[in-house]
Amino acid sequence: MAVRILVAALALALAGFLVVQERGARAADRITGAALADPNPQRLAEATADLSTARRWNPETTPALDLAIAEARAGRYAQAGARIVAVTREEPENARAFQLLCSVAKRYDSDLAATACARGRVLAPPVGSLKRSSGRSTR
Structure with missing residues (x-):
């Protein structure tokens, strides 16, 4: 029982x-x-x-990033940026968050945008980028 x-x-x-x-x-x-x-x-x-x-x-964190996208599309760039910054603090290796922050922050804070763009490039280098030491493609 x-x-x-x-x-x-x-x-x-x-x-x-x-x-x-x-x-x-x-x-x-x-x-x-x-x-x-x-x-x-x-x-x-x-x-x-x-x-x-x-x-x-x-x-x-995807729902928070999606909400930030909706906020940015509505013209609420600073609000969207603050939401994305919170995600980057929670997940400092989230390349998507830094790429979104790079795009959104360009509308209201050029320093934040530059920092986010640089971090995004470190986390997710462009496909086919060159290796600096050899000059050869990474593909």
Whole structure:
């Protein structure tokens, strides 16, 4: 009898966890949709509200970066840049974050943009770039 109760409790806990994960995935999808759609203040507000749900049990930073894209597309460059900077602090090896920051910061802070562009090049060198020591292609 005790084993059945334990199994039932574990099943309920797992079901609850899966529900939370599913809600987070749907929220992340809505944020991505806002990043891909034409700028819309209502959709942007909804995506901003979805961010905490998307990141509740998932450390993935993609929803935050997608929300920053939506903010930048709406002309909120400093707000988008601040969100991306937070991601770069959380994940200092995230090349995508530095590349996005490079693009967005050019609109409001040239020093930040230069720093982000340089870091992005270090983390993800251009394909086919030359090796400085030999002058040969890295392909």
